[in-house]
Amino acid sequence: MKIAKLFIEYVIKPVLDQLDVAAGGKGKLNTESAIALILMIVAHESGKFTYSKQVRGPAMGFTQMEPATFKWLVEWLGKHKPNLLDAMNMFGPIGEPDSSMMVISPQYAVAAARMNLLRFPERLPEADDLDGLARYAKKYWNTSAGKATEADYKNAYLTLIE
Numbered sequence: 001m002k003i004a005k006l007f008i009e010y011v012i013k014p015v016l017d018q019l020d021v022a023a024g025g026k027g028k029l030n031t032e033s034a035i036a037l038i039l040m041i042v043a044h045e046s047g048k049f050t051y052s053k054q055v056r057g058p059a060m061g062f063t064q065m066e067p068a069t070f071k072w073l074v075e076w077l078g079k080h081k082p083n084l085l086d087a088m089n090m091f092g093p094i095g096e097p098d099s100s101m102m103v104i105s106p107q108y109a110v111a112a113a114r115m116n117l118l119r120f121p122e123r124l125p126e127a128d129d130l131d132g133l134a135r136y137a138k139k140y141w142n143t144s145a146g147k148a149t150e151a152d153y154k155n156a157y158l159t160l161i162e
Contacts, residue, residue, distance in 0.1 A: 003049060004039060004160045007106070012038055015091060015110045022087030029114060032127035036157075038063070038113055040133050041141050043156035044148060052103045061102030061109030065116065070099035073116050081118070088115050117141075130154050 016030035016038075023029050045064035046052065052062055059066050065073075074097045077085035089097055091107040102109035117124070120140050125132030134154040142148040 002161070004043075007042070007049075008035060008039060011106050012110055015107050016114060018090065019084065019087050019111060019114055022083055029118075031124065033124040033133070034114060034117070036127040036130075037117070037124055037133050037136060038110055039160070040130075040153050040157040041113060041137055042110075043160040044137070044153045045141075048156060048160050052106075060099050061112070062106055063102070063109045063113040065099065065102060065109065065112055067099040069116065070097070070102070070112060073112060073119075076119065077115055081115075084115055084118075088112060130157065133157075 012035050013030070016034055020027060020029040042049070042062045045059070046062040049062065051064075053060055054064055057066075058068075060070070074085065077088065085097075088108070088111040091105060091111045092098065092101045099112075102112060117140065122136070122140075125136055127133075131150070131154065134150040134157075137153040138146070138148060138150045142153075
């Protein structure tokens, strides 16, 4: 079985299912679109599972979230969605949230990524809209200041799932 399918089956889906239960079990956090987008982010940001920590920078985990973003996310969740902060922390360290745990726990990195994507009001594109998912990843994950392009996200995803 390919690594992408294994990662979906044993990391992304179980994490999103648990987060969805914590959010009330309405199926909004564990959608096919969320699965595809997170896999796309992982495919590009980790160099197709090559890096769990950025080589020349602070970003952590297969999703390459920076510690400053993680810290902001923890504060935001604590104020606005404490139940989801608790749910995210089920995949991380006991005690205070710690961004460095994303390096050794892909589940924690996926949980943090999904929680971070909640900040944006724009709906996720459909799971089969790869161009839309790539645009979303560039706009909200990489931002206009980042080096990546929409094509980088889409191509990494396609290479990973082929």
